[in-house]
Amino acid sequence: MDRKSPTEIANFINTAFLDPMKIYQPLASLPPCDPNDSVLQLDELDIYKVLASLNPRKASGPDCVSNWVLNEYAEILAQPVCSILNSSFNEQQLPISWKTADIVPIIKSKPVTEICKHLRPISLTPALSKVAEEFVVSKHIGPAILCQIDPNQFGVIPKSSTLMASISMIHNWSQSTDGSGAAVRIILFDYKKAFDLIDHGILAEKISRLPIRKAVVRWTIDFLQNRKQRVKLAIDCVSEWGDVPAGVPQGTKLGPWLFLLMINDLKITEVSTWKYVDDTTVSEVVKKGDTSKAQDAVSTVENWSSSNGLHLNADKCKELHIDFKTTKQLRPLDS
Secondary structure, X not given: OOOOOHHHHHHHHHHHHHHHHHHOXXXXXXXOOOOOOOOOOOOHHHHHHHHHOOOOOOOOOOOOOOHHHHHHOHHHHHHHHHHHHHHHHHHOOOOHHHHEXXXXXXXXXXXXXXXXXXXXXXXXXXXXXXXXXXXXXXXXXXXXXXXXXXXXXXXXXOOOOHHHHHHHHHHHHHHHHOOOOOEEEEEEEOEOOOOOOOEHHHHHHHHHOOOOOHHHHHHHHHXXXXXXXXXXXXXXXXXXXXXXXXXXXXXXXXXXHHHHXXXXXXXXXXXXXXXXXXXXXXXXEEOOOOOOOHHHHHHHHHHHHHHOOOOEOOOOOEEEEEOOOOOOOOOOOOO
16 A cells, blocks of 8 residues: 555545535525624723733644734734724624634544544634634623523533532432432433534524624624634644534634533433533433333434434443342333
8 A cells, every 4th residue: 555645644634534524514604794783892901911811832723823922922912913803893704814723633542543533633723713702702602601501501611610510410319319219310422523513504593593792693603604624743744724614613712602502402301411511411310110211301312413413422322320229120221
């Protein structure tokens, strides 16, 4: 077999990462622009505070604008960066260069025989885009999502953590089985490439329903449109650019919040639910002699996932039973 050059390898990896997205249709249009509206109007002090707080050790994106430069020279750069961001907000669109990402593949397990399975893509995006996103998230998107967020969501939410989710689960299960003779059936759901395989059309509809300015809706939807990525193996070894018609961009400020919005309307009334971003856990307390109805909850998740264009990873969806009785009353669910 012919030995591939480093650039050919980079192109091969980028094609493999993008291949699952081919089934999605890219966003064709944006909401109409209202010239009398604006996303935000920032001043130099706003920009200076954000630039001065940037982590100088963070890697730069495809634009090669380093965090350390923005941080070190924040006082000088605050005025031009302020003008750039305000122009973007007034036009309700992002510069094309802000919609690009360098993907650095990290080996998860060896040998690497399947690109998407054995390599983890680490996304590096432009620093100026993340500065702009931070203002949009803090002023508009974050508050709008938080006012309607599922109370069972623990991921990304301020003052929340995996520890709080774990404590809530363990408390619920311990209390349910303590001397009651009941059993607990737990189902853990996992999505295939959850952040990458999101239909932009469905997400754009959910963004449009947020109680925020139309200008912010347009800017946020434009954030998803016409994105591109390339795989970077070294400073002088990158792949060709490839279109990204689906997913919420990792390595961005907006990405996690948009995923929360995407999964927020997954409601499962039959059981207790815990969400941590893309990880969903449900549990049902089955009293002694009762029949489990967890299959209804599984069907609810399957139907919601299908209608929202998300794909469950059957190999990683697990079932767990907590039952202290000598004679177990639970049987495995239908696969």
